[in-house]
Amino acid sequence: MTDWSKLSDAHGTAEGVPALLERFEADPAGVWSELIDRLCPQLDTAFSASFAALPRLAEIAAGREPAERHWVLFAAGPIVSSARRSAEGAAARETYSSAIADLARLTGACLRLPLDREDYVGLLQTALAFEGVEVWDECLDNLAQGEYEVECPYCGVNLFIVLGDDGFFACSDDYALRDVEKTPLRPADPSELAGLARRLHDQALADGQPVVARRLSYLFGHTSCTDCGTGFPVADRVLAQAMPTR
Ligand SMILES: [Zn+2]
Known part of the structure; x- marks a missing residue:
């Protein structure tokens, strides 16, 4: 006992x-x-x-x-x-x-x-x-609201990664404002995803959650910094943000 x-x-x-x-x-x-x-x-x-x-x-x-x-x-x-x-x-x-x-x-x-x-x-x-x-x-639950915050790997500016009803883009300003500069997110081709990304994507589809599967393809896709133009994989920056020693 x-x-x-x-x-x-x-x-x-x-x-x-x-x-x-x-x-x-x-x-x-x-x-x-x-x-x-x-x-x-x-x-x-x-x-x-x-x-x-x-x-x-x-x-x-x-x-x-x-x-x-x-x-x-x-x-x-x-x-x-x-x-x-x-x-x-x-x-x-x-x-x-x-x-x-x-x-x-x-x-x-x-x-x-x-x-x-x-x-x-x-x-x-x-x-x-x-x-x-x-x-x-x-x-992972940030996917439900459709927003992550990451740092640009080159210039260090804070970027919002938006994957949701407002579209799929990165920006360094409050995206609720007009005329904010945005760079598009480029989704991963689901057939090219591997490991955890592939498993989560396929599971969401199998579970009847196509919107979640689509957001996952963007989360495991790429974008570039609005300020310096450096391209990067979105998920890598989410991991870096959570584990700063990486
Ligand atoms: Zn940058």
């Missing part, structure tokens, strides 16, 4: 976590914020009690139909992503690997449902969290 009094969460001792998980099981949507506040504040910090909660979260997710499960997965995903930020978290990924594998399987079943774009991209990101895919497990 887990001795919760020896574990900690964002508030200190984790003695209250089992009761919180009980309430979360009864009402995931209503209790999600409170749970995240204690177990994964800012969606990027996890504690010993957060990891210890993973088997219970997998159990709660398994107890719900796929269509009723996403709040539970949206709680577990950030905890698993945050695990890489500490040695304790890295060890926890091993300790709780079977719960994480269950969460991955339970997420997979949700992706095939008819979902709105935001939920679909959120769940796809969550699936990457359980697989251990860095960076995209925390920022």
Whole structure:
């Protein structure tokens, strides 16, 4: 049995976590914020009690139909992503690997449902969290709103990468303004995508999400800087932004 009094969460001792998980099981949507506040504040910090909660979260997710499960997965995903930020978290990924594998399987079943774009991209990101895919497990969901911020690899200017209802372009100014200079994004040819990019694109198509698949082809495509003209692969700059040491 887990001795919760020896574990900690964002508030200190984790003695209250089992009761919180009980309430979360009864009402995931209503209790999600409170749970995240204690177990994964800012969606990027996890504690010993957060990891210890993973088997219970997998159990709660398994107890719900796929269509009723996403709040539970949206709680577990950030905890698993945050695990890489500490040695304790890295060890926890091993300790709780079977719960994480269950969460991955339970997420997979949700992706095939008819979902709105935001939920679909959120769940796809969550699936990457359980697989251990860095960076995209925390920022793939920008695809739903259709905006990333990156730095030009040459001149360092901040660029908005816009892939959405307003078009597909890069610009260094607020693109809501008129007369802003924009450079087009050039999508990757899906048949030439490889690795994770190919898998995500093909999965979105197979899951009946052609808009997401199209945005992915632009995310894994190219553009150039509005200020200095340097061309670059968009996804590489998103990765560089998230992992500045690269
Ligand atoms: Zn530049």
